[in-house]
Amino acid sequence: MSFHFSALALLALTLTVLLAASEASKVARLHRIAIHRSANFKRSQKAVVAERDLVQTKYGQNKTQSLSQKANGYPVEPLSNFDNYQYYGNISIGTPPQYFMVQFDTGSSNLWIPSTSCTSAGCADHQTYNQTASSSYQANGTYFSITYGTGSVSGYLAVDSVSVGGLTVASQKFGQVYTEIGTNFVDALFDGILGMGFPALAADGVVPVFQNMINQGLVANPVFSFYLRDNGSTVNYGGELILGGSDPSLYRGGLTYVPVSQPAYWQFITDSIKIGSTVVSVGDAAIADTGTSLIIAPQADFDTIAAIFSADSNGVFYCTSTKSMPDLVINIQAVEFRIPASYYVERDGSECQLLIQSINQNFWIMGDVFLGRFYTEFDVGNQRLGFAPVNGAFSLSQIGLWKILALVMAFMAGLWW
Known part of the structure; x- marks a missing residue:
């Protein structure tokens, strides 16, 4: 009886390990980008009203225009200096890579970052893209302008490689900001915006970054997901943007x-x-x-x-x-x-x-x-x-398959003693 029970337990544990290994394999194919928030983030009545008004600018102006007729060719995308409630994470552009912090925004579809040619105060306080330092840069030259509630940015489209979460998109079209008017951008903790909406929302026929990932076969599945930890209040870890699945x-x-x-x-x-x-x-x-x-x-x-x-x-x-x-x-x-x-x-x-x-x-x-x-x-x-x-648990990739196996081996050892 004891031997029979042990054999069944061993079989059950073996199946558990196989299932865990299969799940861990799926999770391992996902590409993760840690996302962050301002260490000073704190809601106040003033900040809530300001954000509401900025959202009005974003959706109000888009609502009155067709998807192909945004303000000056680009969709309106407001920024705020009220402790920067937006989620942001790291990407790189060019060869060799130049690194930027961008806001991942499912409410827009274009990527833009400031250029080294920008002389405005906001650009001086952020990472800027140097096209002459990238061997994969391609000129485009199409003019764009993005309108904000209290200012605007403008510049020209460029083409270069863009890397997000270990995935490199070849020949991605994006905006280089040359001029900023207003103070919105000065205090932002991120350098630019990476839109994750559908192509219909993108201006100038630009294919969004994630759609190019799909087109170039970089993700296992045409899916991305957001895990916003503790409602975004964690200073060093606001959650994850996961590319390729859930x-x-x-x-x-x-x-x-x-x-x-x-x-x-x-x-x-x-x-x-x-x-x-x-x-x-x-x-x-x-x-x-x-x-x-x-x-x-x-x-x-x-x-x-x-x-x-x-x-x-x-x-x-x-x-x-x-x-x-x-x-x-x-x-x-x-x-x-x-x-x-x-x-x-x-x-x-x-x-x-x-x-x-x-x-x-x-x-x-x-x-x-x-x-x-x-x-x-x-x-x-x-x-x-x-x-x-959401649950507060760590993912399988954080737990590690070796820990699961160690627990199983310890349990199995107990069965034979």
């Missing part, structure tokens, strides 16, 4: 998939959105946007939410605690995604502020108040999004 050890349960309803932004349709038991919206469109930290609602929906909390137009209201406040419940494909009030309400003494705001648009924008709670897979090939609750 890491199941970073989320709980299976992914809930929803089709992209308009492949420009990462837009999808929600079943309903509630505050507690109060239905706020039914069948509204929403956009998954890593370029903002807030949740943005249509005006009528925001008014309904504000009335629940007796909040003013900026979402500010009197409070003593968030513990008794209801969850925000977003229903997607008949699955409820719950966000506790401690995540969508910011408390400062006796005042609270909703991190749900409103701008002049008829869709929702899901920033990291949502994305920080739910692992998000951006499936380019199938034009769909996948969501699942």
Whole structure:
């Protein structure tokens, strides 16, 4: 009996090791980019209102133009110097590589960085691209200009190799910034922006970086995913951008998939959105946007939410605690995604502020108040999004297969004694 039990246990452990090895092999094929946030990141009423207004600039101007007619040829993409809530990580451009910190933004589709030819104050404080120092540089010369809420940048398109997470895209077209007007860019912790939206959102017919990765066969699957750790509050590790798939050890349960309803932004349709038991919206469109930290609602929906909390137009209201406040419940494909009030309400003494705001648009924008709670897979090939609750566990790649094997061997040794 003892021998029979030991044999069955050995078989079960062998199957466990094989399954773990298979999963570890899949995870090993993923390409990871650590993403960071400002060490000084702290929400305030002023910062929330400023970010809301910047999002209005980004989506408001895009909304009034067709996808092929952005401001001066490039989509509007606001920056903020309010402690830089955006997620950013490292890439390199050129041969030999020149390194830059860029914001990974699913709400835009173009890559741009400052040029050594830029003489503006903001460029002086950031890494700049030197085309003469790269043997793989190719001239393009098409003029571009990007408009911001309080300024603009302009320059010319260039072509060079771009490396992200160990993957090198050949002949990637991107923008070199030559001139900056305004102070937005001066205090930003990143050098430029790498857009991860669909090609329809890109200006001047530029193929986005990730689409080129797919076209050049650099990723195993036409998928990228974001894991935003602890709602982005960790100073040295804000999470990961994963290219080529998803890491199941970073989320709980299976992914809930929803089709992209308009492949420009990462837009999808929600079943309903509630505050507690109060239905706020039914069948509204929403956009998954890593370029903002807030949740943005249509005006009528925001008014309904504000009335629940007796909040003013900026979402500010009197409070003593968030513990008794209801969850925000977003229903997607008949699955409820719950966000506790401690995540969508910011408390400062006796005042609270909703991190749900409103701008002049008829869709929702899901920033990291949502994305920080739910692992998000951006499936380019199938034009769909996948969501699942994040867990705080380390990934298999961080645990290491050798540790799994060591535990199994220790257990097996115990069976024979």
